[in-house]
Amino acid sequence: MREIGIEQLADIARGAGILGTGGGGDPYVGLLLAREAVRRHGPVTVVDIDEVPADATVVPISSMGAPTVLLEKLPSGREEINALRALEAVLGRPATHLVPIEIGGVNSMIPLAAAAQTGLPIVDGDAMGRAFPEAQMVLPGLIGVSNSPMALADDKGNTIVVRAVDNTEAERIARAVCVERGCQISCADTVLRGDQLRDGLVPATLTLAENLGRVVREAHAAHRDPVAEARELLGGVHLSAGKVVDVERRTEGGFARGRARLEGEGAVLELDFQNEHLLARRDGRVVATTPDLICVLDTETGEPVTTEGLRYGLRVTVLAAPCDPRWLSPAGLALTGPRYFGYDLDHHPLSG
Amino acid sequence: MREIGIEQLADIARGAGILGTGGGGDPYVGLLLAREAVRRHGPVTVVDIDEVPADATVVPISSMGAPTVLLEKLPSGREEINALRALEAVLGRPATHLVPIEIGGVNSMIPLAAAAQTGLPIVDGDAMGRAFPEAQMVLPGLIGVSNSPMALADDKGNTIVVRAVDNTEAERIARAVCVERGCQISCADTVLRGDQLRDGLVPATLTLAENLGRVVREAHAAHRDPVAEARELLGGVHLSAGKVVDVERRTEGGFARGRARLEGEGAVLELDFQNEHLLARRDGRVVATTPDLICVLDTETGEPVTTEGLRYGLRVTVLAAPCDPRWLSPAGLALTGPRYFGYDLDHHPLSG
Numbered sequence: 001m002r003e004i005g006i007e008q009l010a011d012i013a014r015g016a017g018i019l020g021t022g023g024g025g026d027p028y029v030g031l032l033l034a035r036e037a038v039r040r041h042g043p044v045t046v047v048d049i050d051e052v053p054a055d056a057t058v059v060p061i062s063s064m065g066a067p068t069v070l071l072e073k074l075p076s077g078r079e080e081i082n083a084l085r086a087l088e089a090v091l092g093r094p095a096t097h098l099v100p101i102e103i104g105g106v107n108s109m110i111p112l113a114a115a116a117q118t119g120l121p122i123v124d125g126d127a128m129g130r131a132f133p134e135a136q137m138v139l140p141g142l143i144g145v146s147n148s149p150m151a152l153a154d155d156k157g158n159t160i161v162v163r164a165v166d167n168t169e170a171e172r173i174a175r176a177v178c179v180e181r182g183c184q185i186s187c188a189d190t191v192l193r194g195d196q197l198r199d200g201l202v203p204a205t206l207t208l209a210e211n212l213g214r215v216v217r218e219a220h221a222a223h224r225d226p227v228a229e230a231r232e233l234l235g236g237v238h239l240s241a242g243k244v245v246d247v248e249r250r251t252e253g254g255f256a257r258g259r260a261r262l263e264g265e266g267a268v269l270e271l272d273f274q275n276e277h278l279l280a281r282r283d284g285r286v287v288a289t290t291p292d293l294i295c296v297l298d299t300e301t302g303e304p305v306t307t308e309g310l311r312y313g314l315r316v317t318v319l320a321a322p323c324d325p326r327w328l329s330p331a332g333l334a335l336t337g338p339r340y341f342g343y344d345l346d347h348h349p350l351s352g
Numbered sequence: 353m354r355e356i357g358i359e360q361l362a363d364i365a366r367g368a369g370i371l372g373t374g375g376g377g378d379p380y381v382g383l384l385l386a387r388e389a390v391r392r393h394g395p396v397t398v399v400d401i402d403e404v405p406a407d408a409t410v411v412p413i414s415s416m417g418a419p420t421v422l423l424e425k426l427p428s429g430r431e432e433i434n435a436l437r438a439l440e441a442v443l444g445r446p447a448t449h450l451v452p453i454e455i456g457g458v459n460s461m462i463p464l465a466a467a468a469q470t471g472l473p474i475v476d477g478d479a480m481g482r483a484f485p486e487a488q489m490v491l492p493g494l495i496g497v498s499n500s501p502m503a504l505a506d507d508k509g510n511t512i513v514v515r516a517v518d519n520t521e522a523e524r525i526a527r528a529v530c531v532e533r534g535c536q537i538s539c540a541d542t543v544l545r546g547d548q549l550r551d552g553l554v555p556a557t558l559t560l561a562e563n564l565g566r567v568v569r570e571a572h573a574a575h576r577d578p579v580a581e582a583r584e585l586l587g588g589v590h591l592s593a594g595k596v597v598d599v600e601r602r603t604e605g606g607f608a609r610g611r612a613r614l615e616g617e618g619a620v621l622e623l624d625f626q627n628e629h630l631l632a633r634r635d636g637r638v639v640a641t642t643p644d645l646i647c648v649l650d651t652e653t654g655e656p657v658t659t660e661g662l663r664y665g666l667r668v669t670v671l672a673a674p675c676d677p678r679w680l681s682p683a684g685l686a687l688t689g690p691r692y693f694g695y696d697l698d699h700h701p702l703s704g
């Protein structure tokens with residue numbers, strides 16, 4: 001058990017931004033939300049997975065939508081709490097802990113803000129070990145945990161509770177509501193008991209995000225290579241470094257979809273994304289795929305570059321890092337592998 | 353208190369089809385649904401408004417969507433019951449009575465089918481006195497009754513409960529879910545206490561539908577003029593009789609929208625519709641508008657012609673009949689008048 005105060009938030013947001021593989025929302029937006037909540041309500045208590053009682057009610061809180069929209073339509077903090085309260089009402093019991101559903105710039109900070117607001121402890125971990133674009137892409141789904149009831153809340157005070165026959169149906173219904181509500185909605189879903197956390201979460205990812213964010217900050221301040229130090233910490237591989245020469249982007253179906261092209265090191269690197277990076281090709285050859293992490297960092301500062309932040313002229317370095325091994329199981333790949341996203345290819349193993 | 357058995361259903365479906373002003377779903381589809389339920393479960397008990405105890409929990413059951421889609425994607429009966437049960441679960445009490453939300457070919461029959469299935473009595477009345485395209489267009493809205501919680505159920509077993517800040521927000525959210533679920537979803541919402549029925553319902557519209565359906569059937573069988581007898585019973589006016597020469601139709605935003613053109617009696621009659629008929633123009637001049645009833649009947653048989661059933665060559669007669677007077681109040685017109693639907697004109701008073 002430890003506390004997260006104002007001073008840790010920037011590192012967590014930066015690190016989570018890198019782990020978010022381009023998605024999960026802009027780290028700066030996430031930082032603003034969490035900073036305001038912690039300033040107003042005080043620090044957040046963080047507990048490790050093995051500190052959580054077996055009968056605890058652990059609730060992931062997140063924001064669903066297109067990160068391109070999130071930049072202009074910030075959650076107020078009220079809708080996350082509305083989603084939480086709507087979920088608690090149908091559960092018939094209060095949440096005892098909050099947890100991020102994913103590690104990403106905004107979606108790791110929203111639960112911190114909600115934890116500050118509610119006084120609930122937050123669990124050090126998340127349900128993906130990265131960010132993924134769709135609600136059913138969570139480790140709890142692999143152990144039979146339902147994402148229903150799923151509580152949604154918009155910025156106007158409306159709440160919606162979805163009870164779906166499977167996790168993908170819940171995603172589809174929630175996404176339709178999300179799109180109609182302006183491509184941004186807050187969610188509370190995929191409730192875990194304390195004794196499900198070991199199988200349902202990637203442990204200690206808030207700590208990993210904080211370490212990663214600190215390493216990058218310190219390396220940059222000391223004029224070392226922040227990207228190299230981040231890669232080392234993640235056990236990742238270098239895919240390419242260069243200049244963004246083209247970005248094609250559309251906000252579609254409640255997602256930010258598109259493709260970016262980088263030139264550098266005598267090669268062309270192409271990145272396909274749906275909120276998160278899905279696929280990297282170097283000179284037309286696939287070099288990394290979902291569910292591995294494809295991370296884009298500012299080459300000079302090591303700051304994460306989200307898919308909605310990609311723009312012509314940016315100097316970036318692209319890394320790939322191994323995902324949680326459970327995603328490489330047949331069931332994990334069925335949920336998050338390249339074929340789910342319509343690519344006719346298998347997961348590409350990373351080579352260092 | 354009386355019973356509705358198989359033998360009354362066809363008349364009710366026909367009459368409700370006429371009162372549905374082109375919307376509310378195809379009467380034949382409605383008849384099939386109700387007939388099957390009554391055949392299987394027995395007759396339905398119908399009670400008058402003043403027979404309902406003050407503390408009764410009266411639940412409207414309906415189908416939302418585009419009638420063009422309903423023709424091919426029939427409710428199974430299961431989803432209406434799922435919506436009812438989901439609503440009861442959040443209300444924390446069971447329904448004591450069912451009621452149609454609107455009088456229309458399918459939407460007056462679905463509650464009859466659900467009443468047969470559940471054994472609950474049905475109240476003789478409805479919340480519109482006709483059919484309207486959107487969920488907030490109900491008399492209970494004029495007396496401050498919320499349509500939240502609104503329970504929705506699809507054909508796959510998924511349920512969604514919406515709690516909105518106002519009735520129009522609930523409609524928007526539900527419509528988005530409806531569209532994503534294939535433009536057809538079942539609803540239980542706008543719960544009334546027994547002592548709210550007098551202000552919240554148009555009384556005795558199931559009986560009116562049955563009488564209207566019988567009058568038309570008997571007049572046709574006796575080689576009298578079924579349309580004239582229907583007009584007389586409704587206190588309506590004749591707008592035109594002729595041949596459908598053009599129909600422009602699109603399924604859009606969860607509605608069937610379009611325009612039809614009739615030629616006859618030396619004039620051109622144009623009808624604009626959004627599920628229901630909104631506006632009638634004769635030779636370019638407005639002759640009837642929502643919220644008055646604009647009813648299209650087969651000239652020979654008097655059978656109702658729904659907006660999705662309009663097609664080239666049909667010989668039809670168009671009537672207009674006065675709506676419930678509460679719709680002509682400023683609040684009523686704000687909900688259902690021509691300006692709500694984007695027309696820059698006031699309600700056109702009917703003249704006989």
